[in-house]
Amino acid sequence: MGNHPFTLNDKLVLVTGASSGIGRQCAITCSRLGAVVVLLGRDENRLSETMEAMHHKDRHESVQIDLCEFDRIPAMVKNLTQRLGMISGLINCAGVSTTLPLNALSVDKMNSFMETNVFSALNLTKYVVSSSNFSKEGGSVIFLSSVMGVVGAKGKTLHSMTKGALVSASKSMAVELGARKIRVNTVSPGVVETPMSKSAIYSRNKEALEFVKEQHPLGLGEPEDVANACAFLLSEGSKWITGTNMIVDGGYLAK
Ligand SMILES: NC(=O)c1ccc[n+]([C@@H]2O[C@H](COP(=O)([O-])OP(=O)(O)OC[C@H]3O[C@@H](n4cnc5c(N)ncnc54)[C@H](OP(=O)(O)O)[C@@H]3O)[C@@H](O)[C@H]2O)c1
Structure with a gap:
Protein backbone atom coordinates (compact mmCIF):
# COMPACT_ATOMS: atom_id res chain seq x y z
CA MET A 1 0.00 0.00 0.00
CA GLY A 2 1.34 3.45 -0.91
CA ASN A 3 1.91 6.21 1.62
CA HIS A 4 -1.08 8.32 2.67
CA PRO A 5 -0.72 11.67 0.82
CA PHE A 6 -0.73 13.61 4.08
CA THR A 7 1.94 11.60 5.89
CA LEU A 8 5.28 13.21 6.74
CA ASN A 9 6.90 9.84 7.41
CA ASP A 10 10.67 10.16 7.87
CA LYS A 11 10.89 13.63 6.32
CA LEU A 12 13.46 15.86 8.02
CA VAL A 13 11.65 19.11 8.86
CA LEU A 14 13.05 22.28 10.47
CA VAL A 15 10.66 24.49 12.46
CA THR A 16 11.67 27.96 13.65
CA GLY A 17 9.86 29.62 16.54
CA ALA A 18 9.41 26.11 17.94
CA SER A 19 9.68 27.40 21.52
CA SER A 20 6.22 29.00 21.46
CA GLY A 21 2.74 29.29 19.99
CA ILE A 22 2.24 28.32 16.36
CA GLY A 23 5.80 27.06 15.83
CA ARG A 24 5.54 24.81 18.88
CA GLN A 25 2.31 23.27 17.58
CA CYS A 26 3.77 22.89 14.05
CA ALA A 27 6.65 20.88 15.51
CA ILE A 28 4.32 18.65 17.56
CA THR A 29 1.94 18.09 14.63
CA CYS A 30 4.81 17.21 12.27
CA SER A 31 6.14 14.70 14.82
CA ARG A 32 2.70 13.06 15.04
CA LEU A 33 2.63 12.74 11.24
CA GLY A 34 5.96 10.90 11.25
CA ALA A 35 8.52 13.63 10.57
CA VAL A 36 11.92 13.93 12.22
CA VAL A 37 11.87 17.52 13.49
CA VAL A 38 14.58 20.03 14.36
CA LEU A 39 13.23 22.65 16.77
CA LEU A 40 14.83 26.07 16.46
CA GLY A 41 14.37 28.86 19.01
CA ARG A 42 16.20 31.07 21.49
CA ASP A 43 14.68 30.07 24.81
CA GLU A 44 16.15 26.74 25.92
CA ASN A 45 13.55 26.04 28.60
CA ARG A 46 10.62 26.59 26.30
CA LEU A 47 12.30 24.52 23.58
CA SER A 48 12.53 21.67 26.12
CA GLU A 49 8.83 22.05 26.93
CA THR A 50 8.04 21.63 23.22
CA MET A 51 10.30 18.57 23.06
CA GLU A 52 8.42 17.00 25.98
CA ALA A 53 5.19 17.21 23.97
CA MET A 54 6.63 15.66 20.79
CA HIS A 55 5.66 12.22 19.52
CA HIS A 56 8.73 9.91 19.75
CA LYS A 57 10.85 12.55 21.56
CA ASP A 58 14.08 10.65 21.04
CA ARG A 59 13.93 11.11 17.23
CA HIS A 60 14.11 14.91 17.28
CA GLU A 61 16.66 17.61 18.07
CA SER A 62 16.52 21.14 19.28
CA VAL A 63 18.96 23.93 18.53
CA GLN A 64 19.09 27.07 20.61
CA ILE A 65 19.87 29.89 18.17
CA ASP A 66 19.07 33.54 17.49
CA LEU A 67 18.24 33.53 13.78
CA CYS A 68 19.38 37.15 13.54
CA GLU A 69 22.94 35.96 14.11
CA PHE A 70 23.11 35.49 10.36
CA ASP A 71 26.72 34.27 10.24
CA ARG A 72 25.97 31.26 12.47
CA ILE A 73 23.35 29.86 10.09
CA PRO A 74 25.42 28.14 7.35
CA ALA A 75 27.44 26.04 9.84
CA MET A 76 24.34 25.22 11.90
CA VAL A 77 22.48 23.90 8.82
CA LYS A 78 25.53 21.98 7.54
CA ASN A 79 26.01 20.36 10.92
CA LEU A 80 22.38 19.19 10.92
CA THR A 81 22.48 17.66 7.43
CA GLN A 82 25.82 15.95 8.05
CA ARG A 83 24.33 14.17 11.05
CA LEU A 84 20.63 13.79 10.15
CA GLY A 85 20.54 13.69 6.33
CA MET A 86 18.93 15.92 3.73
CA ILE A 87 16.15 18.37 4.64
CA SER A 88 12.66 18.02 3.07
CA GLY A 89 10.74 20.77 4.83
CA LEU A 90 11.12 24.12 6.58
CA ILE A 91 8.47 26.07 8.48
CA ASN A 92 9.55 29.66 9.20
CA CYS A 93 7.42 30.60 12.22
CA ALA A 94 9.82 32.79 14.22
CA GLY A 95 8.65 36.37 14.30
CA VAL A 96 7.71 39.41 16.31
CA SER A 97 4.66 41.66 16.20
CA THR A 98 3.72 45.13 17.33
CA THR A 99 1.05 47.81 17.01
CA LEU A 100 2.53 51.29 16.52
CA PRO A 101 1.20 54.40 14.82
CA LEU A 102 3.09 55.58 11.75
CA ASN A 103 4.48 58.62 13.56
CA ALA A 104 6.20 56.36 16.12
CA LEU A 105 8.24 54.43 13.53
CA SER A 106 11.99 54.99 13.40
CA VAL A 107 14.33 53.61 10.76
CA ASP A 108 15.99 51.52 13.50
CA LYS A 109 12.64 49.93 14.34
CA MET A 110 11.92 49.27 10.66
CA ASN A 111 15.31 47.60 10.29
CA SER A 112 14.90 45.53 13.40
CA PHE A 113 11.48 44.23 12.31
CA MET A 114 12.70 43.45 8.79
CA GLU A 115 15.71 41.62 10.28
CA THR A 116 13.64 39.39 12.54
CA ASN A 117 10.58 38.76 10.38
CA VAL A 118 12.08 38.74 6.88
CA PHE A 119 15.89 38.69 6.63
CA SER A 120 16.40 35.93 9.20
CA ALA A 121 13.84 33.69 7.47
CA LEU A 122 15.23 34.33 3.97
CA ASN A 123 18.80 33.84 5.18
CA LEU A 124 17.93 30.50 6.80
CA THR A 125 15.94 29.41 3.73
CA LYS A 126 18.86 30.23 1.43
CA TYR A 127 21.13 27.76 3.25
CA VAL A 128 18.42 25.13 3.82
CA VAL A 129 17.51 24.92 0.12
CA SER A 130 21.12 24.81 -1.05
CA SER A 131 21.61 21.66 -3.13
CA SER A 132 24.05 20.25 -0.58
CA ASN A 133 21.44 20.45 2.22
CA PHE A 134 18.02 19.88 0.60
CA SER A 135 16.55 16.60 -0.62
CA LYS A 136 17.10 15.86 -4.32
CA GLU A 137 13.42 14.79 -4.45
CA GLY A 138 12.34 18.31 -3.57
CA GLY A 139 10.15 19.39 -0.67
CA SER A 140 8.39 22.36 0.83
CA VAL A 141 9.22 25.70 2.47
CA ILE A 142 6.58 27.68 4.39
CA PHE A 143 6.69 31.23 5.72
CA LEU A 144 4.26 32.44 8.37
CA SER A 145 2.80 35.66 7.03
CA SER A 146 -0.46 37.12 8.39
CA VAL A 147 -3.77 38.54 7.22
CA MET A 148 -1.93 41.82 7.89
CA GLY A 149 0.29 40.96 4.90
CA VAL A 150 -2.81 41.25 2.70
CA VAL A 151 -5.01 43.91 4.32
CA GLY A 152 -4.31 46.73 6.73
CA ALA A 153 -5.32 47.93 10.18
CA LYS A 154 -4.48 50.95 12.30
CA GLY A 155 -0.99 50.75 13.79
CA LYS A 156 0.00 47.76 11.67
CA THR A 157 2.31 49.45 9.12
CA LEU A 158 5.47 47.85 10.49
CA HIS A 159 3.92 44.41 10.79
CA SER A 160 2.23 44.57 7.36
CA MET A 161 5.49 45.69 5.75
CA THR A 162 7.26 42.53 6.93
CA LYS A 163 4.39 40.12 6.31
CA GLY A 164 3.67 41.48 2.81
CA ALA A 165 7.36 41.10 1.99
CA LEU A 166 7.16 37.39 2.81
CA VAL A 167 4.12 36.90 0.56
CA SER A 168 5.79 38.50 -2.46
CA ALA A 169 9.28 37.08 -1.88
CA SER A 170 7.77 33.58 -1.66
CA LYS A 171 6.31 33.88 -5.14
CA SER A 172 9.71 34.57 -6.68
CA MET A 173 11.31 31.77 -4.67
CA ALA A 174 8.54 29.43 -5.87
CA VAL A 175 9.36 30.28 -9.49
CA GLU A 176 13.11 29.98 -8.99
CA LEU A 177 13.00 26.69 -7.07
CA GLY A 178 10.19 24.98 -9.00
CA ALA A 179 12.58 23.10 -11.30
CA ARG A 180 14.03 21.37 -8.21
CA LYS A 181 10.49 20.51 -7.02
CA ILE A 182 10.95 22.76 -4.01
CA ARG A 183 7.60 24.39 -3.27
CA VAL A 184 7.37 27.73 -1.46
CA ASN A 185 4.16 29.04 0.12
CA THR A 186 3.02 31.42 2.82
CA VAL A 187 0.35 30.76 5.43
CA SER A 188 -1.54 33.81 6.64
CA PRO A 189 -3.37 33.43 9.94
CA GLY A 190 -5.92 35.74 11.49
CA VAL A 191 -5.65 36.15 15.27
CA VAL A 192 -4.56 32.88 16.91
CA GLU A 193 -4.38 32.51 20.69
CA THR A 194 -0.65 32.40 21.47
CA PRO A 195 1.69 34.34 23.77
CA MET A 196 2.16 36.84 20.89
CA SER A 197 -1.53 37.67 20.42
CA LYS A 198 -2.28 37.51 24.15
CA SER A 199 0.30 40.16 24.88
CA ALA A 200 -1.27 42.32 22.19
CA ILE A 201 -4.98 41.81 22.81
CA TYR A 202 -5.46 40.87 26.43
CA SER A 203 -3.38 43.77 27.62
CA ARG A 204 -6.11 46.04 26.26
CA ASN A 205 -9.66 46.28 27.55
CA LYS A 206 -12.45 43.72 27.28
CA GLU A 207 -14.18 45.68 24.50
CA ALA A 208 -11.05 45.60 22.36
CA LEU A 209 -10.91 41.83 22.75
CA GLU A 210 -14.61 41.47 21.88
CA PHE A 211 -14.07 43.62 18.80
CA VAL A 212 -11.18 41.40 17.60
CA LYS A 213 -13.28 38.27 18.18
CA GLU A 214 -16.19 39.72 16.21
CA GLN A 215 -13.84 40.27 13.27
CA GLY A 250 -11.66 31.92 10.67
CA GLY A 251 -13.27 34.12 8.02
CA TYR A 252 -11.52 37.42 8.89
CA LEU A 253 -10.97 38.27 5.20
CA ALA A 254 -14.37 37.00 4.05
CA LYS A 255 -16.13 40.18 5.09
N1 LIG B 1 -0.56 34.59 16.90
C1 LIG B 1 -1.18 35.23 15.93
O1 LIG B 1 -2.30 35.74 16.10
C2 LIG B 1 -0.54 35.37 14.57
C3 LIG B 1 -1.29 35.89 13.52
C4 LIG B 1 -0.72 36.02 12.28
C5 LIG B 1 0.58 35.64 12.08
N2 LIG B 1 1.31 35.13 13.11
C6 LIG B 1 2.71 34.76 12.84
O2 LIG B 1 2.95 33.43 13.23
C7 LIG B 1 4.30 33.30 13.69
C8 LIG B 1 4.30 32.67 15.07
O3 LIG B 1 3.57 33.52 15.94
P1 LIG B 1 3.18 33.10 17.45
O4 LIG B 1 1.90 33.74 17.75
O5 LIG B 1 3.36 31.64 17.63
O6 LIG B 1 4.31 33.92 18.26
P2 LIG B 1 5.03 33.64 19.65
O7 LIG B 1 4.26 32.72 20.49
O8 LIG B 1 5.41 34.98 20.18
O9 LIG B 1 6.38 32.90 19.18
C9 LIG B 1 7.32 33.57 18.44
C10 LIG B 1 8.50 32.66 18.23
O10 LIG B 1 9.48 33.34 17.43
C11 LIG B 1 10.75 33.09 17.99
N3 LIG B 1 11.69 34.14 17.65
C12 LIG B 1 11.48 35.49 17.64
N4 LIG B 1 12.60 36.13 17.31
C13 LIG B 1 13.55 35.16 17.09
C14 LIG B 1 14.92 35.20 16.72
N5 LIG B 1 15.56 36.35 16.51
N6 LIG B 1 15.58 34.01 16.59
C15 LIG B 1 14.96 32.84 16.82
N7 LIG B 1 13.65 32.75 17.18
C16 LIG B 1 12.98 33.90 17.31
C17 LIG B 1 10.49 33.00 19.49
O11 LIG B 1 11.59 32.31 20.07
P3 LIG B 1 11.99 32.49 21.62
O12 LIG B 1 10.72 32.61 22.37
O13 LIG B 1 12.72 31.22 21.91
O14 LIG B 1 12.83 33.69 21.71
C18 LIG B 1 9.18 32.24 19.52
O15 LIG B 1 9.40 30.85 19.46
C19 LIG B 1 4.89 34.71 13.67
O16 LIG B 1 5.63 34.89 12.48
C20 LIG B 1 3.67 35.60 13.65
O17 LIG B 1 3.91 36.86 13.05
C21 LIG B 1 0.78 34.98 14.36
Whole structure:
Protein backbone atom coordinates (compact mmCIF):
# COMPACT_ATOMS: atom_id res chain seq x y z
CA MET A 1 0.00 0.00 0.00
CA GLY A 2 1.34 3.45 -0.91
CA ASN A 3 1.91 6.21 1.62
CA HIS A 4 -1.08 8.32 2.67
CA PRO A 5 -0.72 11.67 0.82
CA PHE A 6 -0.73 13.61 4.08
CA THR A 7 1.94 11.60 5.89
CA LEU A 8 5.28 13.21 6.74
CA ASN A 9 6.90 9.84 7.41
CA ASP A 10 10.67 10.16 7.87
CA LYS A 11 10.89 13.63 6.32
CA LEU A 12 13.46 15.86 8.02
CA VAL A 13 11.65 19.11 8.86
CA LEU A 14 13.05 22.28 10.47
CA VAL A 15 10.66 24.49 12.46
CA THR A 16 11.67 27.96 13.65
CA GLY A 17 9.86 29.62 16.54
CA ALA A 18 9.41 26.11 17.94
CA SER A 19 9.68 27.40 21.52
CA SER A 20 6.22 29.00 21.46
CA GLY A 21 2.74 29.29 19.99
CA ILE A 22 2.24 28.32 16.36
CA GLY A 23 5.80 27.06 15.83
CA ARG A 24 5.54 24.81 18.88
CA GLN A 25 2.31 23.27 17.58
CA CYS A 26 3.77 22.89 14.05
CA ALA A 27 6.65 20.88 15.51
CA ILE A 28 4.32 18.65 17.56
CA THR A 29 1.94 18.09 14.63
CA CYS A 30 4.81 17.21 12.27
CA SER A 31 6.14 14.70 14.82
CA ARG A 32 2.70 13.06 15.04
CA LEU A 33 2.63 12.74 11.24
CA GLY A 34 5.96 10.90 11.25
CA ALA A 35 8.52 13.63 10.57
CA VAL A 36 11.92 13.93 12.22
CA VAL A 37 11.87 17.52 13.49
CA VAL A 38 14.58 20.03 14.36
CA LEU A 39 13.23 22.65 16.77
CA LEU A 40 14.83 26.07 16.46
CA GLY A 41 14.37 28.86 19.01
CA ARG A 42 16.20 31.07 21.49
CA ASP A 43 14.68 30.07 24.81
CA GLU A 44 16.15 26.74 25.92
CA ASN A 45 13.55 26.04 28.60
CA ARG A 46 10.62 26.59 26.30
CA LEU A 47 12.30 24.52 23.58
CA SER A 48 12.53 21.67 26.12
CA GLU A 49 8.83 22.05 26.93
CA THR A 50 8.04 21.63 23.22
CA MET A 51 10.30 18.57 23.06
CA GLU A 52 8.42 17.00 25.98
CA ALA A 53 5.19 17.21 23.97
CA MET A 54 6.63 15.66 20.79
CA HIS A 55 5.66 12.22 19.52
CA HIS A 56 8.73 9.91 19.75
CA LYS A 57 10.85 12.55 21.56
CA ASP A 58 14.08 10.65 21.04
CA ARG A 59 13.93 11.11 17.23
CA HIS A 60 14.11 14.91 17.28
CA GLU A 61 16.66 17.61 18.07
CA SER A 62 16.52 21.14 19.28
CA VAL A 63 18.96 23.93 18.53
CA GLN A 64 19.09 27.07 20.61
CA ILE A 65 19.87 29.89 18.17
CA ASP A 66 19.07 33.54 17.49
CA LEU A 67 18.24 33.53 13.78
CA CYS A 68 19.38 37.15 13.54
CA GLU A 69 22.94 35.96 14.11
CA PHE A 70 23.11 35.49 10.36
CA ASP A 71 26.72 34.27 10.24
CA ARG A 72 25.97 31.26 12.47
CA ILE A 73 23.35 29.86 10.09
CA PRO A 74 25.42 28.14 7.35
CA ALA A 75 27.44 26.04 9.84
CA MET A 76 24.34 25.22 11.90
CA VAL A 77 22.48 23.90 8.82
CA LYS A 78 25.53 21.98 7.54
CA ASN A 79 26.01 20.36 10.92
CA LEU A 80 22.38 19.19 10.92
CA THR A 81 22.48 17.66 7.43
CA GLN A 82 25.82 15.95 8.05
CA ARG A 83 24.33 14.17 11.05
CA LEU A 84 20.63 13.79 10.15
CA GLY A 85 20.54 13.69 6.33
CA MET A 86 18.93 15.92 3.73
CA ILE A 87 16.15 18.37 4.64
CA SER A 88 12.66 18.02 3.07
CA GLY A 89 10.74 20.77 4.83
CA LEU A 90 11.12 24.12 6.58
CA ILE A 91 8.47 26.07 8.48
CA ASN A 92 9.55 29.66 9.20
CA CYS A 93 7.42 30.60 12.22
CA ALA A 94 9.82 32.79 14.22
CA GLY A 95 8.65 36.37 14.30
CA VAL A 96 7.71 39.41 16.31
CA SER A 97 4.66 41.66 16.20
CA THR A 98 3.72 45.13 17.33
CA THR A 99 1.05 47.81 17.01
CA LEU A 100 2.53 51.29 16.52
CA PRO A 101 1.20 54.40 14.82
CA LEU A 102 3.09 55.58 11.75
CA ASN A 103 4.48 58.62 13.56
CA ALA A 104 6.20 56.36 16.12
CA LEU A 105 8.24 54.43 13.53
CA SER A 106 11.99 54.99 13.40
CA VAL A 107 14.33 53.61 10.76
CA ASP A 108 15.99 51.52 13.50
CA LYS A 109 12.64 49.93 14.34
CA MET A 110 11.92 49.27 10.66
CA ASN A 111 15.31 47.60 10.29
CA SER A 112 14.90 45.53 13.40
CA PHE A 113 11.48 44.23 12.31
CA MET A 114 12.70 43.45 8.79
CA GLU A 115 15.71 41.62 10.28
CA THR A 116 13.64 39.39 12.54
CA ASN A 117 10.58 38.76 10.38
CA VAL A 118 12.08 38.74 6.88
CA PHE A 119 15.89 38.69 6.63
CA SER A 120 16.40 35.93 9.20
CA ALA A 121 13.84 33.69 7.47
CA LEU A 122 15.23 34.33 3.97
CA ASN A 123 18.80 33.84 5.18
CA LEU A 124 17.93 30.50 6.80
CA THR A 125 15.94 29.41 3.73
CA LYS A 126 18.86 30.23 1.43
CA TYR A 127 21.13 27.76 3.25
CA VAL A 128 18.42 25.13 3.82
CA VAL A 129 17.51 24.92 0.12
CA SER A 130 21.12 24.81 -1.05
CA SER A 131 21.61 21.66 -3.13
CA SER A 132 24.05 20.25 -0.58
CA ASN A 133 21.44 20.45 2.22
CA PHE A 134 18.02 19.88 0.60
CA SER A 135 16.55 16.60 -0.62
CA LYS A 136 17.10 15.86 -4.32
CA GLU A 137 13.42 14.79 -4.45
CA GLY A 138 12.34 18.31 -3.57
CA GLY A 139 10.15 19.39 -0.67
CA SER A 140 8.39 22.36 0.83
CA VAL A 141 9.22 25.70 2.47
CA ILE A 142 6.58 27.68 4.39
CA PHE A 143 6.69 31.23 5.72
CA LEU A 144 4.26 32.44 8.37
CA SER A 145 2.80 35.66 7.03
CA SER A 146 -0.46 37.12 8.39
CA VAL A 147 -3.77 38.54 7.22
CA MET A 148 -1.93 41.82 7.89
CA GLY A 149 0.29 40.96 4.90
CA VAL A 150 -2.81 41.25 2.70
CA VAL A 151 -5.01 43.91 4.32
CA GLY A 152 -4.31 46.73 6.73
CA ALA A 153 -5.32 47.93 10.18
CA LYS A 154 -4.48 50.95 12.30
CA GLY A 155 -0.99 50.75 13.79
CA LYS A 156 0.00 47.76 11.67
CA THR A 157 2.31 49.45 9.12
CA LEU A 158 5.47 47.85 10.49
CA HIS A 159 3.92 44.41 10.79
CA SER A 160 2.23 44.57 7.36
CA MET A 161 5.49 45.69 5.75
CA THR A 162 7.26 42.53 6.93
CA LYS A 163 4.39 40.12 6.31
CA GLY A 164 3.67 41.48 2.81
CA ALA A 165 7.36 41.10 1.99
CA LEU A 166 7.16 37.39 2.81
CA VAL A 167 4.12 36.90 0.56
CA SER A 168 5.79 38.50 -2.46
CA ALA A 169 9.28 37.08 -1.88
CA SER A 170 7.77 33.58 -1.66
CA LYS A 171 6.31 33.88 -5.14
CA SER A 172 9.71 34.57 -6.68
CA MET A 173 11.31 31.77 -4.67
CA ALA A 174 8.54 29.43 -5.87
CA VAL A 175 9.36 30.28 -9.49
CA GLU A 176 13.11 29.98 -8.99
CA LEU A 177 13.00 26.69 -7.07
CA GLY A 178 10.19 24.98 -9.00
CA ALA A 179 12.58 23.10 -11.30
CA ARG A 180 14.03 21.37 -8.21
CA LYS A 181 10.49 20.51 -7.02
CA ILE A 182 10.95 22.76 -4.01
CA ARG A 183 7.60 24.39 -3.27
CA VAL A 184 7.37 27.73 -1.46
CA ASN A 185 4.16 29.04 0.12
CA THR A 186 3.02 31.42 2.82
CA VAL A 187 0.35 30.76 5.43
CA SER A 188 -1.54 33.81 6.64
CA PRO A 189 -3.37 33.43 9.94
CA GLY A 190 -5.92 35.74 11.49
CA VAL A 191 -5.65 36.15 15.27
CA VAL A 192 -4.56 32.88 16.91
CA GLU A 193 -4.38 32.51 20.69
CA THR A 194 -0.65 32.40 21.47
CA PRO A 195 1.69 34.34 23.77
CA MET A 196 2.16 36.84 20.89
CA SER A 197 -1.53 37.67 20.42
CA LYS A 198 -2.28 37.51 24.15
CA SER A 199 0.30 40.16 24.88
CA ALA A 200 -1.27 42.32 22.19
CA ILE A 201 -4.98 41.81 22.81
CA TYR A 202 -5.46 40.87 26.43
CA SER A 203 -3.38 43.77 27.62
CA ARG A 204 -6.11 46.04 26.26
CA ASN A 205 -9.66 46.28 27.55
CA LYS A 206 -12.45 43.72 27.28
CA GLU A 207 -14.18 45.68 24.50
CA ALA A 208 -11.05 45.60 22.36
CA LEU A 209 -10.91 41.83 22.75
CA GLU A 210 -14.61 41.47 21.88
CA PHE A 211 -14.07 43.62 18.80
CA VAL A 212 -11.18 41.40 17.60
CA LYS A 213 -13.28 38.27 18.18
CA GLU A 214 -16.19 39.72 16.21
CA GLN A 215 -13.84 40.27 13.27
CA HIS A 216 -13.44 36.48 13.02
CA PRO A 217 -16.73 34.74 12.10
CA LEU A 218 -15.37 31.43 13.46
CA GLY A 219 -13.87 33.07 16.56
CA LEU A 220 -10.16 33.28 17.36
CA GLY A 221 -7.88 30.52 16.07
CA GLU A 222 -5.90 27.88 17.92
CA PRO A 223 -2.28 27.03 17.05
CA GLU A 224 -3.41 23.64 15.70
CA ASP A 225 -5.61 25.36 13.08
CA VAL A 226 -2.47 26.84 11.55
CA ALA A 227 -0.23 23.83 12.19
CA ASN A 228 -2.63 21.55 10.27
CA ALA A 229 -2.47 23.88 7.25
CA CYS A 230 1.34 23.85 7.43
CA ALA A 231 1.41 20.06 7.69
CA PHE A 232 -0.72 19.84 4.53
CA LEU A 233 1.65 22.18 2.68
CA LEU A 234 4.62 20.05 3.75
CA SER A 235 2.98 16.81 2.61
CA GLU A 236 2.80 15.25 -0.85
CA GLY A 237 -0.93 16.00 -0.76
CA SER A 238 -0.01 19.55 -1.82
CA LYS A 239 2.63 18.57 -4.40
CA TRP A 240 1.15 20.85 -7.09
CA ILE A 241 0.72 23.88 -4.82
CA THR A 242 3.42 26.54 -4.88
CA GLY A 243 3.64 30.33 -4.77
CA THR A 244 0.31 30.62 -2.95
CA ASN A 245 -0.71 32.42 0.21
CA MET A 246 -3.00 30.14 2.19
CA ILE A 247 -5.40 32.19 4.32
CA VAL A 248 -6.23 30.50 7.66
CA ASP A 249 -8.26 33.16 9.43
CA GLY A 250 -11.66 31.92 10.67
CA GLY A 251 -13.27 34.12 8.02
CA TYR A 252 -11.52 37.42 8.89
CA LEU A 253 -10.97 38.27 5.20
CA ALA A 254 -14.37 37.00 4.05
CA LYS A 255 -16.13 40.18 5.09
N1 LIG B 1 -0.56 34.59 16.90
C1 LIG B 1 -1.18 35.23 15.93
O1 LIG B 1 -2.30 35.74 16.10
C2 LIG B 1 -0.54 35.37 14.57
C3 LIG B 1 -1.29 35.89 13.52
C4 LIG B 1 -0.72 36.02 12.28
C5 LIG B 1 0.58 35.64 12.08
N2 LIG B 1 1.31 35.13 13.11
C6 LIG B 1 2.71 34.76 12.84
O2 LIG B 1 2.95 33.43 13.23
C7 LIG B 1 4.30 33.30 13.69
C8 LIG B 1 4.30 32.67 15.07
O3 LIG B 1 3.57 33.52 15.94
P1 LIG B 1 3.18 33.10 17.45
O4 LIG B 1 1.90 33.74 17.75
O5 LIG B 1 3.36 31.64 17.63
O6 LIG B 1 4.31 33.92 18.26
P2 LIG B 1 5.03 33.64 19.65
O7 LIG B 1 4.26 32.72 20.49
O8 LIG B 1 5.41 34.98 20.18
O9 LIG B 1 6.38 32.90 19.18
C9 LIG B 1 7.32 33.57 18.44
C10 LIG B 1 8.50 32.66 18.23
O10 LIG B 1 9.48 33.34 17.43
C11 LIG B 1 10.75 33.09 17.99
N3 LIG B 1 11.69 34.14 17.65
C12 LIG B 1 11.48 35.49 17.64
N4 LIG B 1 12.60 36.13 17.31
C13 LIG B 1 13.55 35.16 17.09
C14 LIG B 1 14.92 35.20 16.72
N5 LIG B 1 15.56 36.35 16.51
N6 LIG B 1 15.58 34.01 16.59
C15 LIG B 1 14.96 32.84 16.82
N7 LIG B 1 13.65 32.75 17.18
C16 LIG B 1 12.98 33.90 17.31
C17 LIG B 1 10.49 33.00 19.49
O11 LIG B 1 11.59 32.31 20.07
P3 LIG B 1 11.99 32.49 21.62
O12 LIG B 1 10.72 32.61 22.37
O13 LIG B 1 12.72 31.22 21.91
O14 LIG B 1 12.83 33.69 21.71
C18 LIG B 1 9.18 32.24 19.52
O15 LIG B 1 9.40 30.85 19.46
C19 LIG B 1 4.89 34.71 13.67
O16 LIG B 1 5.63 34.89 12.48
C20 LIG B 1 3.67 35.60 13.65
O17 LIG B 1 3.91 36.86 13.05
C21 LIG B 1 0.78 34.98 14.36
